[in-house]
Amino acid sequence: MIHLELLRYELKAKRRSILYFCLGLIAWGGLITSLYPTVSGIEAFSDYWGQFPDTLKNLFGGHEINILRAEGYITLEYYQLFLPLIIAAFAFSFAAFCVARARENGTLEILLSHPIERRDYAITSFVALTAGVALLTLVAVGTVMIVSFFLNIDISYAGQLEFAASVFLLNLGLGGACLFASCALKGVGQVYAVGVTLFAASYLVNFLANNWTVFRILDHGLPFHYYDPYATMTSGGFSWTGVAYHLPVAIIFATLSVLALQRKDIVN
Numbered sequence: 428m429i430h431l432e433l434l435r436y437e438l439k440a441k442r443r444s445i446l447y448f449c450l451g452l453i454a455w456g457g458l459i460t461s462l463y464p465t466v467s468g469i470e471a472f473s474d475y476w477g478q479f480p481d482t483l484k485n486l487f488g489g490h491e492i493n494i495l496r497a498e499g500y501i502t503l504e505y506y507q508l509f510l511p512l513i514i515a516a517f518a519f520s521f522a523a524f525c526v527a528r529a530r531e532n533g534t535l536e537i538l539l540s541h542p543i544e545r546r547d548y549a550i551t552s553f554v555a556l557t558a559g560v561a562l563l564t565l566v567a568v569g570t571v572m573i574v575s576f577f578l579n580i581d582i583s584y585a586g587q588l589e590f591a592a593s594v595f596l597l598n599l600g601l602g603g604a605c606l607f608a609s610c611a612l613k614g615v616g617q618v619y620a621v622g623v624t625l626f627a628a629s630y631l632v633n634f635l636a637n638n639w640t641v642f643r644i645l646d647h648g649l650p651f652h653y654y655d656p657y658a659t660m661t662s663g664g665f666s667w668t669g670v671a672y673h674l675p676v677a678i679i680f681a682t683l684s685v686l687a688l689q690r691k692d693i694v695n
Contacts (some may be wrong), residue, residue: 430543430551437555441521445559448517449566452510456570459505463497463580470495476503485637488657497582498660501571506656511594512626514563518602519622521559525552526609526688527618549610549685556602564595586660593666596673597654601626603680610687625650650676 438445476484476494484492488507492499526549529535539548568591575582601622608621629649636646646652653669 428547428550429554430547433538433543433548433551434555434558436538437525437552438558441524441559444517444520445562448513448563452513452563452567453570455509455513456505456567457574460501460571460574460580461578463500464578466500467495467497482638486634492657496661497575497580498586498657501582502657502660505571506590506594508630510567511597511654514560514567514594514598515601515622515626517563518556518560518598519605519619521556522552522602522605522609522622523615523618525555525606526691527612527615530613530691531615545688545691546685549606549688550681553603553606553681553684556606557599560598560602561595564591564598568594583660586663589665590656590659593654593656593659593669596669596677597650600650600673600676600680603677603684607680607683607687610684610691 473493473495476492488502492502494500494503526535529538539545568587572582572584572587574580604625605618605622608618612618612621629651632642632646632649633651633654636642636652650673653666653672655666659666
């Protein structure tokens, strides 16, 4: 079901994009983490954060965050919004490239003229997307862990690994939704629109739900409800609830991608 030659082609075709994203994550994650020792002992930094209203704090990760703790600082400065946004941007781009972009430039028609079933094409594209998201996640979290080790930053490495699983599953689900859009819709712009809308709407509803109970029922059906970096890193236990949500969502979108591509007219 997984076509190895197609898998190599898709990953090779996006190797520069993967490299640039990895380099950016290393630079940004290394910088953010290395700055923590300069602010960890400054009480004024915590006092400044404490002056923000809880409503605004919830936009950046929650009012319960201890910003002088390494996990709190990294959540606020990196993990809560910027890291999932960066990896999601890659996932959206990769999903669009696999089908919608390939259809626009004629590559999809050429590839499917070979003995490759449309079902296998969609499944292989999902596996390639999974590999790309996993690599970026490992690079991002691994950079934080390595810098923390050399700078003697007191951080839970087990918590970092649990967070890595959380952000990976979040973006796998978002990427799966975009792959489905790539298979079902016609244009690359439409794929990006689906991804950006889903990301922004989920983040906004999660923010609203943390402040007003009327939004909580809706929030339970969206991915950011199950994404809480600070709690994941500090609770001392893995969140299986997030796995129970994100993994089925990713599988469902992979299945829908197969069905959509089988029905798709690939000729422009």
